[in-house]
Amino acid sequence: MINPEKRKKQLAAFDQLLTIMDELREKCPWDKKQTIESLRHLTIEETFELSDAIMDNDLDEISKELGDILLHIVFYARIGDEKNAFDIAKVIEQLNNKLIRRHPHIYGDTAVDNEEEVKQNWEKIKLKEKGNTSVLGGVPKSLPALIKAMRIQEKARGVGFDWEEKHQVWEKVEEELAEFRENFDASGELPVNKEEATKEFGDLMFSLINYSRFIGVNPEEALEKTNRKFIYRFQYLENEAKSSGKTLSEMSLEEMDAYWEAAKSKE
Known part of the structure; x- marks a missing residue:
């Protein structure tokens, strides 16, 4: 009102x-x-x-x-x-x-049953408006890669191109992880082909972002929260080291880990 x-x-x-x-x-x-x-x-x-x-x-x-x-x-x-x-x-x-x-269910005679149908209608109408030859044509080229991956997946879903079940997406994550680990085992001594590793790591990240979408987690927000958590803990470590009259370079990994755990307990 x-x-x-x-x-x-x-x-x-x-x-x-x-x-x-x-x-x-x-x-x-x-x-x-x-x-x-x-x-x-x-x-x-x-x-x-x-x-x-x-x-x-x-x-x-x-x-x-x-x-x-x-x-x-x-x-x-x-x-x-x-x-x-x-x-x-x-x-x-x-x-x-x-x-x-783009809201024909409000200002027209289109019927929708849920939020997903609203989003699908939105993408279909948007595609007609912009005259794009591809559903993905409206994704800005300059978007950060993580956010771009999210939007690509959302737009593909908007026209029905998506996994049907959550477990299928997780199986894809496990497949990509196993493939990456097999080809780039950290314990191996052979030099890593960086170009191939970059490609495979990108596939792994894309599948993880896809899974996050299926469980309702925004990967950009999740990563930023982890960034902030790391910054808090690291700065706590720096401050505690300074209070004890040391610099981080003078401390053992065990000493730093003790402060790190203390920071975790204060969150």
């Missing part, structure tokens, strides 16, 4: 943002100088800052970072308006129209 007063306040806040953007673009030396190209790397940085806030579950920081990203959207739209290419109204109208088209 829409709250009229709340909506009025939201629209007023957005109107003020557009006014501020106009004033900054006309009067501020830095803002006047910016281009779509110069803002690109800043937008990427802001997106990662939002990601950090989400991982920290810091709702106040999430709100602030969303504001920064909204500023960038308004900034791009203002520059687009100056080029007579698009303005913020066109950006929003295009988004509105797309959302309506």
Whole structure:
């Protein structure tokens, strides 16, 4: 249910943002100088800052970072308006129209029974809209490899190309792991063919990412949590070593492991 007063306040806040953007673009030396190209790397940085806030579950920081990203959207739209290419109204109208088209179960007569059917419809409609000759044509080339693997698998599933059962996916993981271990046994003394090892390790990672999808685990989020856990433990180790008057290079592996275990117990 829409709250009229709340909506009025939201629209007023957005109107003020557009006014501020106009004033900054006309009067501020830095803002006047910016281009779509110069803002690109800043937008990427802001997106990662939002990601950090989400991982920290810091709702106040999430709100602030969303504001920064909204500023960038308004900034791009203002520059687009100056080029007579698009303005913020066109950006929003295009988004509105797309959302309506891709939700025919809400704005049309399509019937769906579950979330999976919604996603399948979305991918099919998207494929028609973009005129791609491949379902995978919409996956950005510059996505980080782990996230790209996730999106490739999701899009393939959207048109029915996927494993049927979870155990089949795990069997594939075991197959890839056994193959990798057989060809690149760490105890062997023969030199490793790095090109072949890279290829096989990629297959193993792809199958693990696929399995994570089947059990509802986001592999990017899982790996980032492990990164943060390692950083915490390692920095604890560094601090404890410093407190004892030692550097890590002066400590035995056994000594470091004792601090590592202590860090684990404090998590």
